[in-house]
Amino acid sequence: MNQSIKPGDNPDLTEERLSGTFDTNSMAAVIYGSDKLAQRRREISEAVSRIPELQDSKPCPFMTREEKILEGSRKSAILNRLLPGLIDLDSFEETVFIHQEVIGIEGHPLALHESLFIPPIATQGTDEQQKKWLGRAQRREIIGCYAQTELGHGSNLRALETTATFDISSQEFILNSPTITSLKWWPGALGKSANWSIVIANLIVHDKNHGPHPFMVQLRDEKSHEPLPGITVGDIGPKMAFNGADNGFLGFENYRIPRENMLMRHSKVTPDGGYIRPPHAKIGYSGMVRVRSRMAAEQGLFLAHALTIAVRYSAIRRQGYLEDRSREVKVLDYQTQQHRLFPSIARAYAFIFCGFETIRLYDQLLIDVQNGNTSGMADLHALTSGLKSVVTHQTGEGIEQARMACGGHGYSMASYISEIYGVAIGGCTYEGENMVMLLQLARYLVKSIEMIQNGKSKNLGPMVAYLAANESEIDLNLGPNEYLKVFQYAARSQAWRATEKFQKLRNSGMSKEQAWNQASVELTRASRLHTRLYIMSTFINHVGSVVDQKIKKVLIDLLNVHITYEVMDIGIYVQGLLSSDQMDLIRNQLYVSLETIRPNAVSLVDSFQISDMQLRSVLGRRDGNVYENLFKWAKSCPLNDKDVLESVTKYLKPMMDKSKL
Numbered sequence: 001m002n003q004s005i006k007p008g009d010n011p012d013l014t015e016e017r018l019s020g021t022f023d024t025n026s027m028a029a030v031i032y033g034s035d036k037l038a039q040r041r042r043e044i045s046e047a048v049s050r051i052p053e054l055q056d057s058k059p060c061p062f063m064t065r066e067e068k069i070l071e072g073s074r075k076s077a078i079l080n081r082l083l084p085g086l087i088d089l090d091s092f093e094e095t096v097f098i099h100q101e102v103i104g105i106e107g108h109p110l111a112l113h114e115s116l117f118i119p120p121i122a123t124q125g126t127d128e129q130q131k132k133w134l135g136r137a138q139r140r141e142i143i144g145c146y147a148q149t150e151l152g153h154g155s156n157l158r159a160l161e162t163t164a165t166f167d168i169s170s171q172e173f174i175l176n177s178p179t180i181t182s183l184k185w186w187p188g189a190l191g192k193s194a195n196w197s198i199v200i201a202n203l204i205v206h207d208k209n210h211g212p213h214p215f216m217v218q219l220r221d222e223k224s225h226e227p228l229p230g231i232t233v234g235d236i237g238p239k240m241a242f243n244g245a246d247n248g249f250l251g252f253e254n255y256r257i258p259r260e261n262m263l264m265r266h267s268k269v270t271p272d273g274g275y276i277r278p279p280h281a282k283i284g285y286s287g288m289v290r291v292r293s294r295m296a297a298e299q300g301l302f303l304a305h306a307l308t309i310a311v312r313y314s315a316i317r318r319q320g321y322l323e324d325r326s327r328e329v330k331v332l333d334y335q336t337q338q339h340r341l342f343p344s345i346a347r348a349y350a351f352i353f354c355g356f357e358t359i360r361l362y363d364q365l366l367i368d369v370q371n372g373n374t375s376g377m378a379d380l381h382a383l384t385s386g387l388k389s390v391v392t393h394q395t396g397e398g399i400e401q402a403r404m405a406c407g408g409h410g411y412s413m414a415s416y417i418s419e420i421y422g423v424a425i426g427g428c429t430y431e432g433e434n435m436v437m438l439l440q441l442a443r444y445l446v447k448s449i450e451m452i453q454n455g456k457s458k459n460l461g462p463m464v465a466y467l468a469a470n471e472s473e474i475d476l477n478l479g480p481n482e483y484l485k486v487f488q489y490a491a492r493s494q495a496w497r498a499t500e501k502f503q504k505l506r507n508s509g510m511s512k513e514q515a516w517n518q519a520s521v522e523l524t525r526a527s528r529l530h531t532r533l534y535i536m537s538t539f540i541n542h543v544g545s546v547v548d549q550k551i552k553k554v555l556i557d558l559l560n561v562h563i564t565y566e567v568m569d570i571g572i573y574v575q576g577l578l579s580s581d582q583m584d585l586i587r588n589q590l591y592v593s594l595e596t597i598r599p600n601a602v603s604l605v606d607s608f609q610i611s612d613m614q615l616r617s618v619l620g621r622r623d624g625n626v627y628e629n630l631f632k633w634a635k636s637c638p639l640n641d642k643d644v645l646e647s648v649t650k651y652l653k654p655m656m657d658k659s660k661l
């Protein structure tokens, strides 16, 4: 049963909900990993809806940037007071969720505090450092951010310019931004809100540069909030979206911090200027791997937001006719609309399933690393690099299709889809620009193929074992596993093609770097296919593990949409394997699976359990009463406070009057 049905709802939406074949709460339990976690989300939404001071003071699209930052801060402060009674304070998921519910997706002063400030202290700080700062940060006595990117350098961390030079005589590090390009640029919450930051700076001891390391740095006075002497800090200005966040710039001029402020769990500088290396050269990058490992689920949820809006709206929007000329048809009944939306629903489910899997893998890696075992770091770095790139790109595409699927109203901020799009596609850039990260995964794929070429296939990890197989025929009695083999064929042949291109260029005498650059488009294609294969196989495994038979049946239908769509989408890579008859068969299976999923479309998006407050969309309202609320929304626009604006009295009216003479 669909748990969203309520009296007074738009009858078209109720009809959709009645046609659903499964219980949406049970599906939510599968999406979020357990009945308890799904129920906690419902309980938190419900509790928040009953607290007047946590409601939006007005719709976000009607707020100026200053109002957004003020509203985010107001709510953050109230939340800090109320959180102990509302959520499990030890749960990162609940903390993120309640902020999303109450403040929304446009950013707020604590967005980075939870995800990029506290985790490095907790994982890279010594026990004493944790004792000193962790409690203060968790109680929010201080607000932090993560300052790594610079005006001139973001992707290439080796070229960062900020320095932290050890001064033995005073036992301090001296921070400097030697050039304009070395100014820290972009960190969220740095501009106006944070008073502390993790700063990534080149560690210099005895004139030797040991590369980027993390330091705890106080930026502002804890009483006055004024920048401390030696610090230049401010906001970088409005962005495409995410304007509730104050992304900032930061410069240092001979700014001194105690030796104890370098995070020293892994690398250390001793009082006499000795440098102790970390157990793995890239351990300082693990804060980024943590965030990347969470991005598939986060982005899957952004896509879920947009689809909830577009699918619900498509069920109440009537336009044109099919057979019955007496009543316009729901636009959701058009095959083109289904083709536009349903594969994205499948992707959103796939991203969330695989996102929770990578979070689990990261948590396991963290335990291993704390126990001195860093052997899994390369695998997870490669996996999360590819995953963040593919998922953010496809999420952006899916959200934009969802906007267009809403016609003209999709273009209005009342749909809120443009904000979701703007925030989500930031993910193509932050935490590693997508091409750069695809090329990181490509290094790993090339190395794997070189192992095969050197007769060491048995050393390949499970995620790349398929690179050594030799599939040349597919039995098209197609079940998910045959589709997986088709995808493996595509990913494998592209990985070999790209590697061989690189090797050929090398053998022709080209430098490694030039050969890599000339092969890089092919290499990124290999990385995408490898990642899409991983997403598909995780989806198949996940569906296989579902116990509730009604839920399993719908998920198999959704999986069929996914695998047929994905294989059609990569047609060019499987031309050597599949005949045109086989491609036609798959195409037809896709069309059949769109029809099969149609009665469950609304229930599938309802199962994401995104409340109206969180959705902030007039088009996507749970009750489907869109038109009357669109009219209300337009009337509440500040431009309509007065009938005659100054723009008219001051300029247009005089112009028209003058023209009359």
Ligand SMILES: CC/C=C\C/C=C\C/C=C\C/C=C\CCCCC(=O)SCCNC(=O)CCNC(=O)[C@H](O)C(C)(C)COP(=O)(O)OP(=O)(O)OC[C@H]1O[C@@H](n2cnc3c(N)ncnc32)[C@H](O)[C@@H]1OP(=O)(O)O
Pocket (backbone or CB within 6 Å): 096, 100, 111, 112, 116, 146, 148, 149, 154, 155, 156, 157, 158, 188, 242, 282, 285, 286, 288, 289, 298, 299, 301, 302, 377, 378, 381, 423, 426, 429, 430, 431, 432, 433, 436, 440, 443, 444
């Ligand atoms: C509904 C939604 C719910 C919630 C959503 C809420 C909010 C979301 C909204 C808004 C977002 C808010 C905040 C966004 C926060 C964004 C924060 C940031 O962006 S912080 C800055 C991030 N910066 C980057 O990611 C920089 C990218 N660059 C790099 O990581 C590195 O420079 C590089 C590309 C990896 C290269 O590094 P380097 O030059 O040092 O190394 P090499 O390329 O030479 O490689 C050498 C060797 O090392 C391996 N390696 C590299 N990194 C790692 C690693 N992390 N772990 C393990 N190994 C690593 C690499 O593979 C090479 O291996 P080899 O081939 O030699 O074996």
Ligand SMILES: Cc1cc2nc3c(=O)[nH]c(=O)nc-3n(C[C@H](O)[C@H](O)[C@H](O)COP(=O)(O)OP(=O)(O)OC[C@H]3O[C@@H](n4cnc5c(N)ncnc54)[C@H](O)[C@@H]3O)c2cc1C
Pocket (backbone or CB within 6 Å): 112, 146, 147, 148, 149, 152, 153, 154, 155, 156, 185, 186, 187, 188, 242, 247, 426, 429, 430, 431, 432, 433, 434, 435, 436, 439
């Ligand atoms: C919303 C948002 C929030 C952010 N928050 C933070 C934060 O809190 N803290 C922080 O430190 N940073 C933050 N950043 C910065 C972000 O991490 C960087 O912008 C990102 O890592 C990309 O780096 P860049 O800007 O230097 O891009 P560039 O590297 O300049 O990319 C420009 C182009 O060059 C290409 N390119 C670069 N290198 C290569 C290569 N080796 N091979 C092929 N192509 C290449 C890229 O693919 C891209 O097309 C944020 C950014 C955004 C948009």
